[in-house]
Amino acid sequence: MRERDFFRLLVGSLLAVAACAPPEGGDGGVLAIVNAHLYPVTGAPIESGTLLVRDGKIVEIGADVSVPSGARRLDVGGRSVIPGLVESHSHMGFKQLNNPSTGRNNNELSKPINAEVRAIDGLNSNDAAFSIALAAGVTTMNITTGSRSPNSGQAVVVKLRGGTVEQMFLAEGGMKFAMRADREFANFPESVDAVKELLASELRAARAYLEARGAAEASGSSPPPRDLKHEAFGKLLSHEWVVGVHTGDASGMRHAIALKKEFDLDLYIHHARNTNELVDELIEAGVPISFGPILPYVGREDPQLMGPVHLAERGGVVAFHQDHPDAHQYFLRHSASLFVRKGMSEQDALAALTLNPAKLFHLDDRIGSLEPGKDADFVILSGPPLDWESLVEQVFIDGEEVFNRSTGENAFGQRVPEGW
Amino acid sequence: MKNQMLTLVLALVLIPFCWAAHTQDTPVAIRGATILTGAGDVIEAGTLVFVGGKIVALGADVSPPDGADVIEAEGLYATPGFIDAYSHVGLGFSSIWHRESLMAASRRIADFLDNPGDSNWLRSGVTTTYVSPGGQNLVGGLGVIVKLTGSIVRDTAAVSASFGETALNAFEAPTTRQGMIAILRQTLIRAQEDALEGEDGRTFAQVLTGELPFRVLANTPDDILTALRLAEEFDLNLVLDSAAGGHEVAEAIAKANVPVVVGPTIIGIGSGGPYETFALTPSNAASLHRSGVRIALSTAGFGAGRSVVMEAVLAKAHGLSEAAALGAVTSDAAAILGIGDRLGTLAAGMDADIVLWEGHPISTWGETKRVIVDGETVFER
Numbered sequence: 001m002r003e004r005d006f007f008r009l010l011v012g013s014l015l016a017v018a019a020c021a022p023p024e025g026g027d028g029g030v031l032a033i034v035n036a037h038l039y040p041v042t043g044a045p046i047e048s049g050t051l052l053v054r055d056g057k058i059v060e061i062g063a064d065v066s067v068p069s070g071a072r073r074l075d076v077g078g079r080s081v082i083p084g085l086v087e088s089h090s091h092m093g094f095k096q097l098n099n100p101s102t103g104r105n106n107n108e109l110s111k112p113i114n115a116e117v118r119a120i121d122g123l124n125s126n127d128a129a130f131s132i133a134l135a136a137g138v139t140t141m142n143i144t145t146g147s148r149s150p151n152s153g154q155a156v157v158v159k160l161r162g163g164t165v166e167q168m169f170l171a172e173g174g175m176k177f178a179m180r181a182d183r184e185f186a187n188f189p190e191s192v193d194a195v196k197e198l199l200a201s202e203l204r205a206a207r208a209y210l211e212a213r214g215a216a217e218a219s220g221s222s223p224p225p226r227d228l229k230h231e232a233f234g235k236l237l238s239h240e241w242v243v244g245v246h247t248g249d250a251s252g253m254r255h256a257i258a259l260k261k262e263f264d265l266d267l268y269i270h271h272a273r274n275t276n277e278l279v280d281e282l283i284e285a286g287v288p289i290s291f292g293p294i295l296p297y298v299g300r301e302d303p304q305l306m307g308p309v310h311l312a313e314r315g316g317v318v319a320f321h322q323d324h325p326d327a328h329q330y331f332l333r334h335s336a337s338l339f340v341r342k343g344m345s346e347q348d349a350l351a352a353l354t355l356n357p358a359k360l361f362h363l364d365d366r367i368g369s370l371e372p373g374k375d376a377d378f379v380i381l382s383g384p385p386l387d388w389e390s391l392v393e394q395v396f397i398d399g400e401e402v403f404n405r406s407t408g409e410n411a412f413g414q415r416v417p418e419g420w
Numbered sequence: 421m422k423n424q425m426l427t428l429v430l431a432l433v434l435i436p437f438c439w440a441a442h443t444q445d446t447p448v449a450i451r452g453a454t455i456l457t458g459a460g461d462v463i464e465a466g467t468l469v470f471v472g473g474k475i476v477a478l479g480a481d482v483s484p485p486d487g488a489d490v491i492e493a494e495g496l497y498a499t500p501g502f503i504d505a506y507s508h509v510g511l512g513f514s515s516i517w518h519r520e521s522l523m524a525a526s527r528r529i530a531d532f533l534d535n536p537g538d539s540n541w542l543r544s545g546v547t548t549t550y551v552s553p554g555g556q557n558l559v560g561g562l563g564v565i566v567k568l569t570g571s572i573v574r575d576t577a578a579v580s581a582s583f584g585e586t587a588l589n590a591f592e593a594p595t596t597r598q599g600m601i602a603i604l605r606q607t608l609i610r611a612q613e614d615a616l617e618g619e620d621g622r623t624f625a626q627v628l629t630g631e632l633p634f635r636v637l638a639n640t641p642d643d644i645l646t647a648l649r650l651a652e653e654f655d656l657n658l659v660l661d662s663a664a665g666g667h668e669v670a671e672a673i674a675k676a677n678v679p680v681v682v683g684p685t686i687i688g689i690g691s692g693g694p695y696e697t698f699a700l701t702p703s704n705a706a707s708l709h710r711s712g713v714r715i716a717l718s719t720a721g722f723g724a725g726r727s728v729v730m731e732a733v734l735a736k737a738h739g740l741s742e743a744a745a746l747g748a749v750t751s752d753a754a755a756i757l758g759i760g761d762r763l764g765t766l767a768a769g770m771d772a773d774i775v776l777w778e779g780h781p782i783s784t785w786g787e788t789k790r791v792i793v794d795g796e797t798v799f800e801r
Binding site for chain 1: 539540541543544667684686687688701702703704707719721724725726727729730733734736737738783784785787
């Protein structure tokens with residue numbers, strides 16, 4: 001055994017013992033992460049502080065927090081503690097690591113508009129990639145259907161706490177649009193302009209449907225029959241749901257901005273590849289972006305890095321994503337350093353992995369930062385959070401350990417494939 | 421003292437040669453850098469002198485010659501230009517593989533290159549790469565070694581083959597791994613008996629003598645063992661590419677004395693796979709190295725995206741020593757590619773492909789300040 005392995009094992013064992021020590025009276029329901037370099041994201045880092053967790057929620061965080069007697073203490077020896085990463089755009093559970101033939105599950109291709117199609121109905125929680133995602137520090141994930149049709153369906157936000165899809169469910173992920181023409185299929189729009197027009201016409205139809213239902217209710221007459229597609233689009237009009245628009249070029253992004261303005265949608269753009277020339281328009285329209293997939297497609301010297309850097313400088317909401325398996329989930333955290341090298345602040349880059357993707361789904365009151373009242377979803381790293389040299393050592397969701405590097409165990413009951 | 425004498429002798433021998441080969445004849449001295457030679461040596465506050473595209477001297481005691489241009493590099497690291505030992509830079513999706521037949525052993529990749537220079541890779545510190553045919557053909561052709569400035573280092577550098585999922589998915593027949601290997605074995609036997617005609621006959625003859633390395637892309641432990649079996653059977657000069665799952669058979673690879681160009685860990689598979697590369701973990705390089713396997717690193721990239729520098733940082737984060745990670749993108753990579761006499765090490769007589777870095781080159785935050793290829797500065801930050 002090499003010295004370092006031995007050290008890791010020793011530290012791991014000590015941490016495990018510390019975590020499992022029985023309560024000695026007092027507040028045994030409290031977990032205290034002590035001696036931690038805390039990165040709350042919503043505030044400045046705390047070099048040596050304590051995080052208190054009770055009933056799955058963060059109850060206190062700070063440099064001078066007193067630990068209740070009997071609390072379970074986890075001394076992390078100066079390691080970094082950050083909020084669990086939030087992946088805003090994934091196909092995990094569709095294109096499955098342990099089953100390549102499942103790639104076809106991702107896109108409903110029988111027709112261009114699939115607003116009534118729900119991701120949760122096709123999702124397999126047994127994808128081995130979920131274990132690797134935990135090893136990457138990801139705790140929450142928006143899982144969406146594919147982008148080959150203008151509207152492939154409804155996304156779902158899950159926490160990686162293991163178990164069934166029902167047990168993982170956190171929130172509806174809203175709807176997915178794609179500003180993309182695919183001539184391969186009959187009856188699909190043949191240009192991006194036509195895609196935008198098709199989506200606009202569906203939104204108008206939904207508005208008419210809602211008005212007809214409302215009018216019927218008011219007058220007591222029989223309403224038009226229920227239509228799942230119109231209802232889904234209607235939830236965009238009523239702001240009950242957000243919509244993520246897949247587009248990577250300027251014309252697609254301008255179409256998305258136009259849709260937002262015309263229908264007052266709660267809309268974000270994902271991929272958002274070449275935003276350098278669109279910074280003003282995106283800021284003016286208040287459209288958040290999720291940039292990605294990043295690694296391996298974007299290198300250290302890629303000019304595309306500057307769009308998100310400038311958007312963040314201007315106060316725009318920027319999230320990062322990996323679009324697993326188009327790009328490997330493991331490298332979400334690694335991607336952030338590329339932007340810091342080009343001038344993004346460490347705080348903004350960390351927010352792009354945590355709080356900002358949570359904002360896309362209006363879940364930033366529950367997850368994405370280390371603040372009292374929020375879910376106790378956090379990651380313990382061996383060093384500074386954006387350094388590639390740092391490894392994710394432990395991951396917690398709702399206050400429960402869901403990944404431990406030294407034991408290799410995780411909430412999905414699968415061993416993380418050796419070597420991650 | 422002995423080194424200085426050697427340096428002087430080399431300088432006297434080389435300078436006239438360089439005059440003949442290059443118009444650039446003013447010596448250039450990089451002064452005060454921490455020189456990481458790539459072969460394991462570290463020279464603190466060293467000076468490196470090159471003339472006409474070749475390194476003529478380096479050391480802690482070396483002074484800039486009279487009349488030399490001096491690049492002050494105090495506080496910077498100097499390394500050899502990095503080498504990506506397996507890429508597809510300069511190839512397009514249409515030229516990367518041969519659709520007409522499973523076997524395309526004599527297809528010269530050098531003939532399909534379209535502007536193999538890549539400024540993003542150069543800026544990241546990568547100066548040389550082996551451009552391989554894709555893994556769709558069982559035997560995909562003759563790979564080429566280029567500098568990222570676009571010049572060719574060796575136009576037929578190896579024969580690249582591919583076992584496993586990628587090749588199987590590309591052709592309707594054969595339908596199995598064992599079917600593919602049977603075809604290859606039969607071909608090698610025909611080559612042994614001089615029964616192969618034309619270019620393929622000449623190519624496989626060079627494979628059988630070991631003159632051309634036979635590189636096999638293999639991404640399962642069993643495919644790797646198959647390659648080792650064939651190498652022993654035909655006494656091939658085998659190099660393994662990618663080698664997902666290699667850690668499971670690392671002892672066998674080490675015993676066979678076969679080097680591995682570890683495939684990219686930072687990957688995306690799009691919609692089409694191959695899924696087997698997901699077994700390529702960030703600790704694969706460290707596992708193989710620990711078992712005594714000589715390794716290089718690679719991206720399998722087309723340029724523009726992440727460079728092999730990042731693979732080296734990742735391998736270090738997952739257990740490879742800093743020195744071994746540096747070697748895997750410099751001297752060890754050059755040795756595996758068969759260009760170690762020219763590239764991959766900072767030493768007198770070598771090509772003046774030099775990168776100056778702020779911060780350690782094998783780190784998250786290390787940044788290139790100047791990239792020099794053949795003695796010319798091609799990028800300065």
